[in-house]
Amino acid sequence: MARYILxxxxxxxxxxxxxxxxxxxxMKLLPGSPLKAEEKLSEAQLEILYEKYDLNDPVPxxxxxxxxxxxQGDLGVSFQLNNQPVTDILANRIPVSAHLGxxxxxxxxxxxxxxxxxxxxxxxxxxxxxxxxxxxxxxxIPSFIFAGxxxxxxxxxxxxxxxxxxxxxxxxxxxTISLAIFPLAIAARFLRTEMIExxxxxxxxxxxxxxxSNSGIMFKHGLRNALIPLVTxxxxxxxxLMTGTLVIEQIFSIPGIGEQFVTSVTTDxxxxxxxxxxxxxxxxxxxxxxxxxxxxxxxPRIRLAGGKD
Amino acid sequence: MENILExxxxxxxxxxxxxxxxxxxxxxxxxKKGETLAIVGESGSGKSVTTxxxxxxxxxxxxxxxxxxxxxxxxxxxxxxENDMQKIRGKDISTIFQDxxxxxxxxxxxxxxxxxGLIKHQKMSKxxxxxxxxxxxxxxxxxxxxxxxDQYPHQFSGGQRQRxxxxxxxxxxxxxxxxxxxxxxxxxxxxxxxxELMKDIQKxxxxxxxxxxxxxxxxxxxxxxxxxxxxxxxVEIGTVDEIFYNPKHPYTWGLLGxxxxxxxxxxxxxxxxxxxxxxxxxxKGDAFAPRNEYALEIDKEMEPPMFKVSDTHxxxxxxxHEYAPDVQPPAPVLRxxxxxxxxxxxxxxxxxxxR
Numbered sequence: 001m002a003r004y005i006l007x008x009x010x011x012x013x014x015x016x017x018x019x020x021x022x023x024x025x026x027m028k029l030l031p032g033s034p035l036k037a038e039e040k041l042s043e044a045q046l047e048i049l050y051e052k053y054d055l056n057d058p059v060p061x062x063x064x065x066x067x068x069x070x071x072q073g074d075l076g077v078s079f080q081l082n083n084q085p086v087t088d089i090l091a092n093r094i095p096v097s098a099h100l101g102x103x104x105x106x107x108x109x110x111x112x113x114x115x116x117x118x119x120x121x122x123x124x125x126x127x128x129x130x131x132x133x134x135x136x137x138x139x140x141i142p143s144f145i146f147a148g149x150x151x152x153x154x155x156x157x158x159x160x161x162x163x164x165x166x167x168x169x170x171x172x173x174x175x176t177i178s179l180a181i182f183p184l185a186i187a188a189r190f191l192r193t194e195m196i197e198x199x200x201x202x203x204x205x206x207x208x209x210x211x212x213s214n215s216g217i218m219f220k221h222g223l224r225n226a227l228i229p230l231v232t233x234x235x236x237x238x239x240x241l242m243t244g245t246l247v248i249e250q251i252f253s254i255p256g257i258g259e260q261f262v263t264s265v266t267t268d269x270x271x272x273x274x275x276x277x278x279x280x281x282x283x284x285x286x287x288x289x290x291x292x293x294x295x296x297x298x299x300p301r302i303r304l305a306g307g308k309d
Numbered sequence: 310m311e312n313i314l315e316x317x318x319x320x321x322x323x324x325x326x327x328x329x330x331x332x333x334x335x336x337x338x339x340x341k342k343g344e345t346l347a348i349v350g351e352s353g354s355g356k357s358v359t360t361x362x363x364x365x366x367x368x369x370x371x372x373x374x375x376x377x378x379x380x381x382x383x384x385x386x387x388x389x390x391e392n393d394m395q396k397i398r399g400k401d402i403s404t405i406f407q408d409x410x411x412x413x414x415x416x417x418x419x420x421x422x423x424x425x426g427l428i429k430h431q432k433m434s435k436x437x438x439x440x441x442x443x444x445x446x447x448x449x450x451x452x453x454x455x456x457x458x459d460q461y462p463h464q465f466s467g468g469q470r471q472r473x474x475x476x477x478x479x480x481x482x483x484x485x486x487x488x489x490x491x492x493x494x495x496x497x498x499x500x501x502x503x504x505e506l507m508k509d510i511q512k513x514x515x516x517x518x519x520x521x522x523x524x525x526x527x528x529x530x531x532x533x534x535x536x537x538x539x540x541x542x543x544v545e546i547g548t549v550d551e552i553f554y555n556p557k558h559p560y561t562w563g564l565l566g567x568x569x570x571x572x573x574x575x576x577x578x579x580x581x582x583x584x585x586x587x588x589x590x591x592x593k594g595d596a597f598a599p600r601n602e603y604a605l606e607i608d609k610e611m612e613p614p615m616f617k618v619s620d621t622h623x624x625x626x627x628x629x630h631e632y633a634p635d636v637q638p639p640a641p642v643l644r645x646x647x648x649x650x651x652x653x654x655x656x657x658x659x660x661x662x663x664r
Binding site for chain 1 (some may be wrong): 366395396399413478604
């Protein structure tokens with residue numbers, strides 16, 4: 001297992017290098033320049049700034065310099081935000097996005113799983129149909145609709161929760177709910193389908209023939225076998241939720257990374273684009289690794305090399 | 310010998326969108342202590358449904374026991390509550406299923422799968438149950454049980470898995486073992502081993518076995534008595550000798566005629582023409598009549614009752630009525646019936662041919 005993880009970490013480094021390379025050159029293909037927005041600058045001033053940020057060097061040289069700094073953990077400074085180091089900006093904004101994402105993910109997954117389980121057990125009952133409608137709504141209606149509705153009814157009409165900003169736990173409730181609905185719907189949907197299939201399989205009949213109780217059938221025999229597809233879809237979703245969701249962060253004025261990322265793309269703030277992209281990539285690969293390890297824990301048949309076969 | 314189980318006039322239906330499928334229509338039989346009763350019949354004859362109903366393993370809905378009694382140990386299992394039934398399943402009545410590749414939980418160690426019943430029914434501690442599980446694996450002939458107990462089903466071959474399934478079924482020394490085509494999914498050499506194992510275990514534990522199969526070679530090998538099912542009914546029941554040497558029902562003739570033998574008599578195998586009736590609308594009269602070349606006029610009007618051939622041998626065919634014409638089984642079947650005298654010994658190799 002340890003060897004396998006080391007090997008995967010090695011692949012991770014290669015992947016990160018490739019992603020850094022691709023995104024660097026892609027970014028350089030973007031039209032415009034980070035300094036054009038400041039129209040009041042004279043040619044001479046621009047020239048000084050270009051020189052200061054090494055933007056006059058040929059692109060391959062810039063690339064090599066960037067990689068050199070990257071290896072030392074230096075992501076450069078922002079062109080726009082008063083020359084703040086990119087690492088500082090990420091360090092300020094990522095925890096906010098991650099906090100919101102994790103909260104939404106946990107809430108959505110737990111409620112969704114409960115809903116899916118109940119729907120599977122009470123297959124074709126009104127509970128099942130209700131769960132079905134909830135999932136369809138959750139999957140098809142975008143989160144910002146819920147955000148708007150919550151803001152209006154809960155925030156404005158009832159006035160019990162703050163409409164925006166990111167201060168106390170209270171401030172996190174509405175964005176969390178808005179974000180949680182999609183994973184909730186997906187979890188309910190996948191678990192229901194998979195659970196119904198698992199409950200129809202031969203080994204469940206074997207378990208019943210042994211005299212195992214209904215709850216034993218559900219949790220000891222059923223749930224574990226139904227979890228694999230759920231883990232497969234929930235992993236990448238966790239990444240996208242935890243790395244910042246532009247719309248929700250915008251609606252609730254949350255100082256997260258999603259909002260920052262989009263701003264940096266529109267202003268050609270190269271160091272921030274690079275820094276954020278690399279962070280996303282790193283996080284994504286990490287989650288995939290965790291999912292692969294989880295697979296092995298859940299299902300011995302996909303236990304990875306180094307198991308005690 | 311005392312009856313351990315009595316099934317009386319069992320009716321089982323499934324409610325589907327198309328209507329009520331009458332899968333079992335009045336099955337009665339009894340099972341004696343220590344005997345092996347084989348239930349044979351083609352697919353859809355209701356043999357699996359009947360035996361699953363004995364352990365109340367039919368999912369409901371859509372299935373339901375419409376009427377009839379399943380008397381076991383002074384109780385009518387047909388009317389028992391699910392909670393009480395859970396105390397009988399796996400303890401008094403165990404089931405071995407057809408396909409060992411799918412009947413074990415892939416994410417649970419086989420040891421735990423064996424121990425589950427022991428902990429529940431025998432109130433054993435974990436360590437006691439583990440010790441017993443090792444013994445069981447030894448009993449079913451699995452090498453290195455102490456190591457293998459911590460392995461998962463995918464680390465076992467098909468035959469080994471079926472041994473594990475049998476160990477699970479035997480865990481609590483059940484009084485009745487229901488084997489639902491336990492060898493059908495296995496390859497021929499393994500089949501013989503599993504059959505030997507089951508016979509062996511029966512000798513040691515003195516449990517009664519209900520053995521479902523469509524393989525008459527297996528029947529000759531393991532059974533004391535045979536029940537032949539067709540369209541949700543038992544059409545003939547008798548000792549294994551009576552069924553093989555003196556079959557009375559034309560459907561039994563058909564089954565025997567379609568069974569290959571080693572002592573090649575030069576006869577072609579006889580196929581039973583047509584297919585079983587649609588159980589959504591069971592036909593009036595004898596359900597087998599449309600496929601039966603010996604059918605009488607009355608077969609189209611009235612269902613035949615069970616006629617007694619001997620104390621142990623009954624058959625539901627009008628041919629046994631005193632007014633019926635004297636009909637002999639077709640010649641190839643007659644020749645075959647003679648050939649069966651050496652069936653018992655080499656039936657395993659016959660199974661091989663049949664596949």
